[in-house]
Amino acid sequence: MAEYRTFTTDDAMRFADEHSGLFGEHSKLSCEEFGDGNLNLVFRVENDKGTSLIVKQALPYARCVGESWPLTIDRARIEAEVLIKHRKLCPEHTVEVLHYDAEHAAILMEDLSDYRILRSELIAAKQFPHLAAQLAAYLANTLYYTSDFALTGPKKKQQVSQFLNPELCLITEDLFFTDPYCNHERNNVHSEIRTEAQQLWHDEVLQAEVAQLKADFLSKPQALLHGDMHSGSIFINDENCKVIDAEFGFYGPIGFDVGSLVGNLLLSYLSHFGLTADSSARETQQQYLLEQITCLWQQFSSQFKQLMEQECREPSLQNSLYQQRFMQQIWADTLGYAGCELIRRTVGLAHVADLDSISDSTLRGQCEAKALKLGRQLILQRHELANMAQLVALIQYQQA
Ligand code: SR1
Numbered sequence: 001m002a003e004y005r006t007f008t009t010d011d012a013m014r015f016a017d018e019h020s021g022l023f024g025e026h027s028k029l030s031c032e033e034f035g036d037g038n039l040n041l042v043f044r045v046e047n048d049k050g051t052s053l054i055v056k057q058a059l060p061y062a063r064c065v066g067e068s069w070p071l072t073i074d075r076a077r078i079e080a081e082v083l084i085k086h087r088k089l090c091p092e093h094t095v096e097v098l099h100y101d102a103e104h105a106a107i108l109m110e111d112l113s114d115y116r117i118l119r120s121e122l123i124a125a126k127q128f129p130h131l132a133a134q135l136a137a138y139l140a141n142t143l144y145y146t147s148d149f150a151l152t153g154p155k156k157k158q159q160v161s162q163f164l165n166p167e168l169c170l171i172t173e174d175l176f177f178t179d180p181y182c183n184h185e186r187n188n189v190h191s192e193i194r195t196e197a198q199q200l201w202h203d204e205v206l207q208a209e210v211a212q213l214k215a216d217f218l219s220k221p222q223a224l225l226h227g228d229m230h231s232g233s234i235f236i237n238d239e240n241c242k243v244i245d246a247e248f249g250f251y252g253p254i255g256f257d258v259g260s261l262v263g264n265l266l267l268s269y270l271s272h273f274g275l276t277a278d279s280s281a282r283e284t285q286q287q288y289l290l291e292q293i294t295c296l297w298q299q300f301s302s303q304f305k306q307l308m309e310q311e312c313r314e315p316s317l318q319n320s321l322y323q324q325r326f327m328q329q330i331w332a333d334t335l336g337y338a339g340c341e342l343i344r345r346t347v348g349l350a351h352v353a354d355l356d357s358i359s360d361s362t363l364r365g366q367c368e369a370k371a372l373k374l375g376r377q378l379i380l381q382r383h384e385l386a387n388m389a390q391l392v393a394l395i396q397y398q399q400a
């Protein structure tokens with residue numbers, strides 16, 4: 001059995017050639033490593049006819065920090081298995097895995113070469129009318145069909161154990177819920193918002209609510225989550241979007257996936273105060289983002305409700321009052337986790353380009369302060385905000 005080694009471009013070409021029927025014996029291959037994510041190597045392998053595939057290999061450490069942060073390569077198995085499962089449930093919007101090799105922690109997958117990364121597109125103020133509807137379908141299908149509403153007790157428990165993912169969950173537990181609320185050495189706080197960050201470290205009321213959200217993250221295995229639903233995990237073009245990068249997948253609270261995505265759309269919304277100087281262009285883009293957030297929740301919740309009403313086979317979970325309460329809880333969790341995402345992407349280790357690419361540091365600081373303020377409000381008011389209209393009003397209030 002071949003032992004793990006870090007792939008060179010030659011290794012990646014051989015791997016792609018061996019495990020795909022696409023390239024053929026005599027094809028001339030070329031390869032580049034172009035990964036710029038936090039954890040892995042990513043190679044594009046192309047033949048002389050222009051056909052390309054992606055080879056993604058997990059390194060035994062976190063790429064963004066280096067060998068001082070060891071990390072299990074079993075995350076490649078989690079990623080491949082989550083993507084395969086999610087693709088069965090939502091083939092249109094999940095990237096296709098062609099082969100997974102456990103020894104080398106490597107995945108061969110389709111190259112979405114005619115797609116672009118959503119985050120970069122939103123930074124460039126691009127608009128995709130289908131974005132929310134397609135991601136709502138992805139979330140409703142993947143989350144419903146891996147939940148207790150769809151699976152028998154034994155099947156669900158087997159899946160919970162298949163996707164335990166303790167090391168990557170620990171990263172989220174630390175970076176999402178712990179570091180931003182204390183003076184942690186991993187934090188990355190720009191000098192313009194030092195005061196606002198310090199307030200987080202002494203805000204016991206906020207910390208109590210974040211503790212609740214973290215406790216739920218640790219102990220509410222509602223569905224098989226993607227686990228890292230930010231706008232860098234989504235590829236998009238004018239017709240379609242596809243979700244990639246599921247290595248943080250595990251059984252957790254449904255609102256974590258929905259909230260992470262809402263949080264990233266809000267980060268984009270707030271960043272345009274600093275990115276787009278022309279006020280009319282800025283308002284147009286921000287209006288678009290609000291419409292997408294509204295549509296995302298409306299379509300996700302209506303599809304999830306319909307699935308509960310029409311497909312649930314478990315007699316006690318068919319109770320309509322229970323189902324209503326369940327959706328209410330997902331709504332509150334969504335707001336809470338969106339708020340945590342706003343805060344951790346502003347002061348934590350892993351920032352987002354939306355805010356970091358604002359060139360004027362005073363303007364960037366103002367946008368970051370808005371992200372911290374809105375994040376705090378979402379966490380604290382998640383049980384009081386009754387509907388989307390109230391959420392939109394709160395977001396629009398950030399302009400004042
Ligand atoms: C060390 S990993 C930092 C972040 O990158 C991933 O995409 C996750 O969002 C994680 O929190």
Ligand code: MG
Binds near residue numbers: 037038228233
């Ligand atoms: Mg990722």
